[in-house]
Amino acid sequence: MSQTSSSTQVITEELRQWIVEQATSGQPPDAVLQSMLASGWNEDVAIVALEETLRGFLSEHALKNGLPPPVVVPEPMSLDRVPLLDAGDRKVPVLASMLNPRIVVLGQLLSDDECDELIEQARARLHRSETVKLDNGGSEVNEARTSEGMFFERGQTPLCRRIEERIAELVSWPVVNGEGLQVLRYGPGAEYKPHYDYFDPAQPGTPSILKRGGQRVASLVIYLNTPERGGSTVFPDVRFEVAPIKGNAVFFSYDRPHPMTRSLHGGTPVLAGEKWVATKWLREGRFD
Known part of the structure; x- marks a missing residue:
């Protein structure tokens, strides 16, 4: 995952691929988010990229394996994990x-x-x-x-x-x-x-x-x-x-x-x- 300036941040295919690699290696979403923030990604952009990529990955995985596709669900906590x-x-x-x-x-x-x-x-x-x-x-x-x-x-x-x-x-x-x-x-x-x-x-x-x-x-x-x-x-x-x-x-x-x-x-x-x-x-x- 390459660093990018906050003024020109674009969700690229390279970034999506990196997110999928992290997820399939067992990294939890909050750890992936923290890595993105440490690399200079704007938090709002990083959260959108993470959520959209993982949702797409899970849908594709479900289709390939004959499983029901995931849907958006209620969520009480954002990725920043406030107490x-x-x-x-x-x-x-x-x-x-x-x-x-x-x-x-x-x-x-x-x-x-x-x-x-x-x-x-x-x-x-x-x-x-x-x-x-x-x-x-x-x-x-x-x-x-x-x-x-x-x-x-x-x-x-x-x-x-x-x-x-x-x-x-x-x-x-x-x-x-x-x-x-x-x-x-x-x-x-x-x-x-x-x-x-x-x-x-x-x-x-x-x-x-x-x-x-x-x-x-x-x-x-x-x-x-x-x-x-x-x-x-x-x-x-x-x-x-x-x-x-x-x-x-x-x-x-x-x-x-x-x-x-x-x-x-x-x-x-x-x-x-x-x-x-x-x-x-x-x-x-x-x-x-």
Whole structure:
């Protein structure tokens, strides 16, 4: 990669080839970016070159290998890796970040009062949780999910609107591309066994589901209380575990509906007390 003056910087084929070489050798995107900045590249130009080149490379790789092509997904962090993220009405600290799979653990996304209020708004409407039935697009009780839950319509209450606007600002994704908040309660022994949140393209009911907003591309799980024991969120493919701490959240994205995203995740059994969470799923397009 040759140096270039900041006034005449052009994204050349030579630069794109160098970026691909770095990526295929195992260099993470932030390390590649830092190398470009050290060589004199303007940060804005470098970020555009990096993102466009890697997206094109991944699309070409997918086509050659018969895989679904990647899509643009929500992202709470820029490549400069700032420790405090702007969520509009507050700064949200980053507690942990993983690139592959894309996982970001967030602190203090909701206040204690907001957590308590959301629980009380949901409590009277709880029923046995269901999962999407992919053979016809409906829903059903599934033994893998032993919680109680309910859905809010998007923007149904002032609190819901405030949380949704905060999430949209945080991950740079339109409010209208989000499903309504789902609130779940897990009692002692309740769990959600490892699963994917995207809709399986091979299932016959998926096309009808995708008519509303397209695929899911990211998930945000917000912990509304702290259980006495158990109830963590686990990512088995990478042996990563997130503790359920009141007000904190875990974000993860998946750029295609395929296990290669390593977005397999689950909720471990609650061993003492109870666990309350709010889940926000984000779609490719407008969800109406």
